[in-house]
Amino acid sequence: MSHAKSGEDANGECRDSKSRVTIVGSGSWGSVAAKLVASNALKLPSFHDEVRMWVFEEVLPNGEKLTDAINKTNENANYLPGIKLGRNVVADPDLENAVKEANMLVFVTPHQFMDGICKKLKGKIKGEVEAISLVKGMEVKKEGPCMISSLITKELGINCCVLMGANIANEIAVEKFSEATVGYRESREIADTWVQLFSTPYFMVTPVHDVEGVELCGTLKNVVAIAAGFVDGLEMGNNTKAAIMRIGLREMKALSKLLFPSVKDSTFFESCGVADVITTCLGGRNRRVAEAFAQSGGKRSFDELEAEMLEGQKLQGVSTAREVYETLNHCGKLEMFPLFSTVHQICIGRLKPDAIVHYRNFGPNPKL
Amino acid sequence: MSHAKSGEDANGECRDSKSRVTIVGSGSWGSVAAKLVASNALKLPSFHDEVRMWVFEEVLPNGEKLTDAINKTNENANYLPGIKLGRNVVADPDLENAVKEANMLVFVTPHQFMDGICKKLKGKIKGEVEAISLVKGMEVKKEGPCMISSLITKELGINCCVLMGANIANEIAVEKFSEATVGYRESREIADTWVQLFSTPYFMVTPVHDVEGVELCGTLKNVVAIAAGFVDGLEMGNNTKAAIMRIGLREMKALSKLLFPSVKDSTFFESCGVADVITTCLGGRNRRVAEAFAQSGGKRSFDELEAEMLEGQKLQGVSTAREVYETLNHCGKLEMFPLFSTVHQICIGRLKPDAIVHYRNFGPNPKL
Numbered sequence: 001m002s003h004a005k006s007g008e009d010a011n012g013e014c015r016d017s018k019s020r021v022t023i024v025g026s027g028s029w030g031s032v033a034a035k036l037v038a039s040n041a042l043k044l045p046s047f048h049d050e051v052r053m054w055v056f057e058e059v060l061p062n063g064e065k066l067t068d069a070i071n072k073t074n075e076n077a078n079y080l081p082g083i084k085l086g087r088n089v090v091a092d093p094d095l096e097n098a099v100k101e102a103n104m105l106v107f108v109t110p111h112q113f114m115d116g117i118c119k120k121l122k123g124k125i126k127g128e129v130e131a132i133s134l135v136k137g138m139e140v141k142k143e144g145p146c147m148i149s150s151l152i153t154k155e156l157g158i159n160c161c162v163l164m165g166a167n168i169a170n171e172i173a174v175e176k177f178s179e180a181t182v183g184y185r186e187s188r189e190i191a192d193t194w195v196q197l198f199s200t201p202y203f204m205v206t207p208v209h210d211v212e213g214v215e216l217c218g219t220l221k222n223v224v225a226i227a228a229g230f231v232d233g234l235e236m237g238n239n240t241k242a243a244i245m246r247i248g249l250r251e252m253k254a255l256s257k258l259l260f261p262s263v264k265d266s267t268f269f270e271s272c273g274v275a276d277v278i279t280t281c282l283g284g285r286n287r288r289v290a291e292a293f294a295q296s297g298g299k300r301s302f303d304e305l306e307a308e309m310l311e312g313q314k315l316q317g318v319s320t321a322r323e324v325y326e327t328l329n330h331c332g333k334l335e336m337f338p339l340f341s342t343v344h345q346i347c348i349g350r351l352k353p354d355a356i357v358h359y360r361n362f363g364p365n366p367k368l
Numbered sequence: 369m370s371h372a373k374s375g376e377d378a379n380g381e382c383r384d385s386k387s388r389v390t391i392v393g394s395g396s397w398g399s400v401a402a403k404l405v406a407s408n409a410l411k412l413p414s415f416h417d418e419v420r421m422w423v424f425e426e427v428l429p430n431g432e433k434l435t436d437a438i439n440k441t442n443e444n445a446n447y448l449p450g451i452k453l454g455r456n457v458v459a460d461p462d463l464e465n466a467v468k469e470a471n472m473l474v475f476v477t478p479h480q481f482m483d484g485i486c487k488k489l490k491g492k493i494k495g496e497v498e499a500i501s502l503v504k505g506m507e508v509k510k511e512g513p514c515m516i517s518s519l520i521t522k523e524l525g526i527n528c529c530v531l532m533g534a535n536i537a538n539e540i541a542v543e544k545f546s547e548a549t550v551g552y553r554e555s556r557e558i559a560d561t562w563v564q565l566f567s568t569p570y571f572m573v574t575p576v577h578d579v580e581g582v583e584l585c586g587t588l589k590n591v592v593a594i595a596a597g598f599v600d601g602l603e604m605g606n607n608t609k610a611a612i613m614r615i616g617l618r619e620m621k622a623l624s625k626l627l628f629p630s631v632k633d634s635t636f637f638e639s640c641g642v643a644d645v646i647t648t649c650l651g652g653r654n655r656r657v658a659e660a661f662a663q664s665g666g667k668r669s670f671d672e673l674e675a676e677m678l679e680g681q682k683l684q685g686v687s688t689a690r691e692v693y694e695t696l697n698h699c700g701k702l703e704m705f706p707l708f709s710t711v712h713q714i715c716i717g718r719l720k721p722d723a724i725v726h727y728r729n730f731g732p733n734p735k736l
Binding site: 166167168171172176177178179201202204236237238239240241242243244245246247249250253265266268269270271274275276278279282283357358 | 534535536539540544545546547569570572604605606607608609610611612613614615617618621633634636637638639642643644646647650651725726
C-alpha cells in the first residue's frame with residue numbers, strides 16, 4: 001500500500017493513489033472511530049476525504065432508517081447521540097458495497113459478529129487491503145485464543161493490526177484526553193499509517209510491535225475487572241483494590257506470554273495494559289455487576305444480576321474467566337494463575353466472594 | 369547476621385543468637401509496622417519476642433505520657449486508636465535505649481526527621497546491624513536524590529533495604545489484604561529475612577533486587593497523584609485519569625533509570641510501582657488538594673489550600689514536583705518528562721490546570 005504525497009498522480013487522476021477507509025461497525029465505539037478517522041482523512045492528502053461506515057440497518061422510533069438519519073444529521077442517534085461524526089462520514093447499510101472500494105478496513109463490532117462478517121466479506125474486498133481490529137473480547141479455547149486479528153488474516157488473507165486502550169467511547173466522543181495502543185505484526189510503516197489516521201490532539205496513539213500482547217489485553221482485562229468488582233462489593237478499600245489490580249495485570253502478562261512467547265513485558269505499560277485495567281476497574285459493567293454479586297454474598301447469580309442490570313447484554317469477564325480456567329486446567333497451569341482461577345470459582349459459586357483476598361490464593365511463591 | 373534455628377544455643381543462652389527488632393518511629397504507619405513485625409517475632413524462633421518501638425514522647429489530653437499509654441493499653445491512642453499492637457511491643461521514649469540491643473532496625477518516620485535521627489544514632493548502635501527504611505518521600509537535589517537508605521548506610525555504616533507499596537496504614541491495621549515490595553542492594557538472604565518479618569496472611573511482601581527503583585517509587589508517585597488530582601478537579605473522567613496515571617508511571621520509570629541506570633523496568637510492575645500509583649491516585653491528600661486546586665481554576669494557591677485542608681501538614685507532591693523540575697532543568701532533560709514538568713508549572717501558576725491534558729505536552733515523540 002502506498003500513499004501519494006500530492007492529491008493527484010501524473011495523469012491527474014487521484015482515485016487509485018489515495019487510500020480509502022471503511023469502518024465496519026457503527027456502535028458507540030465504531031461511531032467514535034469514524035469521527036477520529038474522518039477528521040484525519042480530511043487533513044491528510046494521502047487519504048480520500050470520504051470515510052464509509054457500514055451500519056447494521058435499524059429503524060428509528062420515528063420510522064426513519066438509521067443510515068438515512070446518520071447521512072442527514074451526521075449523528076448516530078442510536079449509539080452516539082449529540083456527536084457530529086464529520087460531514088465526510090457516509091453511512092452504508094450494504095456491507096459489500098461499503099468495503100468494495102476501500103483499501104483500509106477498520107473492524108469495530110461485537111466479537112461474536114466477526115466470524116459471520118468475515119465469511120460475508122470473503123472474495124469481496126480489493127486486492128491490496130490493510131485491516132485493523134478495534135474489537136475487544138475473544139473466545140479463549142483450549143487449543144488457543146481466537147484472536148480477531150488472526151481470524152481476519154485467515155479468512156480474508158490480509159494483514160491485520162489491532163488498536164486497544166483505555167477507550168471509553170463517550171469520553172473520547174466529547175474529546176476528553178485519552179490514549180490508545182496500535183499492535184502490529186510486521187510492518188512498522190503500516191502501523192504508523194494507522195497511528196496517523198487515528199491520532200488527534202485528544203487521542204494519542206502509540207505503535208507497539210506485539211499484536212498478540214495488545215489484543216489479549218483487551219480481553220483479559222475483563223477478568224481483572226470482575227475481581228476489582230468483588231473487592232468493591234466487599235468494601236475492602238483502595239489498598240486492596242490496587243493490590244488485586246496489580247496481581248491481575250501480572251497474570252494478564254504471564255498468561256499472554258504463556259500463550260505467545262513473543263509477547264513483550266513492555267506492552268503492559270502501554271495504554272492497552274495498565275491504563276485499560278485502571279479504566280475498566282474504576283468504571284465499566286464487569287466491575288459493576290461483580291460488585292453487586294459480592295454485595296449479595298454470592299447468593300444472587302451472575303445470570304440474574306446481568307438480566308436485571310444489563311438489559312440482555314452478557315458480561316464478557318465471566319465467560320472469559322471460565323474459558324481461561326478451562327484452558328489453564330487443561331494444560332495443568334492453574335496454580336500459576338491464582339487470581340484468574342479464583343475469579344472463575346467465585347463466579348460459579350464454588351468459592352465465596354471474599355476468597356478474592358485470601359492470601360493462600362496468591363502466595364507465597366506465585367512463580368510469575 | 370545469623371538466626372539460630374532453636375531458641376537456645378549450646379550454652380542454654382539465647383540472647384545473642386536471636387535477632388532483636390526495634391521500630392524507629394510510631395506514627396500510624398510505624399504502629400502498623402510494629403503490629404506486623406510483632407506478630408511474626410512471636411512466631412519465628414529466630415527472633416526475640418519483644419519488639420521495641422521508639423516513640424517521640426507526647427502528653428495525651430488526660431495528662432498521661434504516650435509511651436505509658438501504649439505500654440498499658442497496647443494501643444497508640446494518638447496515631448492508630450483502636451488497634452492492638454501486640455503484647456510484645458514495648459514503647460520506649462529514649463531513642464538510644466530503644467536501639468542499643470537491636471540488630472534489626474526498622475525506620476519509619478517522616479523523611480525530614482531522618483537526618484537528625486541518624487546523627488543521634490551514630491556510634492550508638494550494635495556492630496552487626498541490618499536496617500530497612502519504610503520512609504516515603506525524599507529530597508531530589510540537582511546532585512541527585514537524597515535516598516534515605518543511602519543516608520542510613522552513610523551515617524551509620526550499615527546495609528539498608530527499603531519497604532514500599534500500596535500501604536494505607538489504616539486499611540492494613542484492620543487486616544485488609546495488601547502487598548508491599550522489599551528492595552535490596554546485595555544480599556537476597558537479608559531481604560528474605562525482612563520479607564519473613566513483615567509477611568502476614570493479609571500482607572504479602574515480595575523482594576526485588578533494586579533498592580533505588582523501589583525507593584524512588586515512594587517519592588515520585590506523589591507527583592503523579594497531583595496530576596491525577598488535577599484531572600479529578602477538571603472532571604475529565606476515568607479514561608483521562610487512567611492515561612495520566614499511565615504516563616506518570618512511565619515518567620517515574622524513566623526518571624529512576626536516568627538517575628540510576630541499574631533500575632529495572634520490572635520494579636514498576638510491583639506493589640511499590642503500579643499499585644502504589646493506583647492507591648495514591650484514588651485516595652490520598654496529594655490527589656485531594658490538587659483536585660481542589662483545579663476546581664478553583666488555579667486561583668487559590670497550594671499554600672492556602674494546604675492550610676485549609678491539611679491542618680499544617682505540607683504536600684509532598686508539590687515540593688517533589690519542584691525539585692524534579694529543577695533537577696531536570698539543570699541537566700537539560702525537561703522535554704523528556706512532559707507530565708512531571710507540567711505538574712510543577714501548574715502548581716506555580718505558570719500553566720492553567722487543564723494544561724495537564726494538552727496533547728502537545730505529551731506527544732508525539734516523548735522518546736521514553
